[in-house]
Amino acid sequence: MRTPVSDPMRIGPYRIVGRLGSGGMGWVYLGRSPSGREVAVKVVRPELAAEGEFRERFAREVAAARVVSGAYTAAVVDADTEAELPWLATLYVPGPSLAEAVRADGPLPEPQVRRLGAGLVEALQAIHAARVVHRDLKPANVLLASDGPRVIDFGISRVDGAPGLTQVGVVVGTPPFMSPEQIRGATVGPPSDVFSLGGVLVYALTGRPPHGSGEAVRYRVAFEEPELDGITGPMRELIARCLAKRPEDRPRLDRLMAGLLEQEPREAVWPPPTVAHSIAARTQDLVKRRKQSTSVSVPSCLLSHARALLDAGLTDAMVTEAVVRGGA
Structure with a gap:
């Protein structure tokens, strides 16, 4: 299973705030629109994006999600099925599964x-x-x-x-x-x-x-x-x-x-x-993120980069060297 060396800074018009999760299909990120609205952005893995049939299936997912509207479904706000790595953005729900x-x-x-x-x-x-x-x-x-x-x-x-x-x-x-x-x-x-x-x-x-x-x-x-x-x-x-x-x-x-x-x-x-406690913790985290400046602090960037390098299977020594080089 491939993992990106580092998480993207931006997907489409959305600035990436952090990674929410990952799976066999791809990654899900917490993103923020130019107006400040939080969204969950699902991004397809590169090896799957290279498969024409999978791209078509992903386009079907987007089409199905777009035609559904209801109080108890997560609304689709944006998508690009033709991007190098196709993605889908839905309203972020600050609660556990x-x-x-x-x-x-x-x-x-x-x-x-x-x-x-x-x-x-x-x-x-x-x-x-x-x-x-x-x-x-x-x-x-x-x-x-x-x-x-x-x-x-x-x-x-x-x-x-x-x-x-x-x-x-x-x-x-x-x-x-x-x-x-x-x-x-x-x-x-x-x-x-x-x-x-x-x-x-x-x-x-x-x-x-x-x-x-x-x-x-x-x-x-x-x-x-x-x-x-x-x-x-x-x-x-x-x-x-x-x-x-x-x-x-x-x-x-x-x-x-x-x-x-x-x-x-x-x-x-x-x-x-x-569940209310979990929702409150996630909501508080969102509030903290909103208060942060639009530029991510260097230590936070380096820590995120270190985690991504470890995810990619690199050794501690290699990670340390990369982080030190990044902070130089």
Whole structure:
């Protein structure tokens, strides 16, 4: 996996403030527009940018994300799919992903999970209204904001009516949160996202996917019943319907919304206290960054450069030499 020797200072019109994360597809940076608006900028890795099919897939992601609008999705503000390294900018959400929140502090209480589920249903309603199927709804693609969740990453979404790049029988997605039809490589529609939503809710309540993980997860998703221990009452029944093997047996989103809100106690507060703490810390960090001058201090630059060199696999001695040379 290639890593840049140093992070870019600017992508398109956006000044790069810091790196938010990285993955197999590329890097995500915190950027700032000329007017000071924070954005998350996803940049494709060079080896993938050199592949024509991947560039086309990335262009499809941008197109899918642009047609979706809703309170619980992260809005696309800019993109350049023709750049040497294609990039996509969305509004920055200063909150952890559901995966991060559960890993750090454990499962969420049921009242908050009902609020979370209602927000995700509303997000899927907006996505499906735009004739898009997300196909990769999972805890890592759900950001927890102060006013509710945000669904992100339309990398393998499918726009209804648009020719697909995925060949018949080829499986794409994240197996523990994929639907049985997706596991089989069959055509998927909105009910597939409902199945994935059921899996996300199980994860939020228990800290694990409903069919586990590992090599056998594909078989369990396709043929075995989900593990719902620890989930009781109407919530268990609702999730079980979402995880039905046959797409036609899963609830419509409007009925799912009604079921989630029917049992929601009035005292259900969003965000949960631990998530609120994480959001506050990220927001404070943003405030500090805004107060900094537009030019980054030399020590900060050198520290960032050192981290990037270490990421690239260079030795401590080589890093020290580079940092000293840079500060000379």
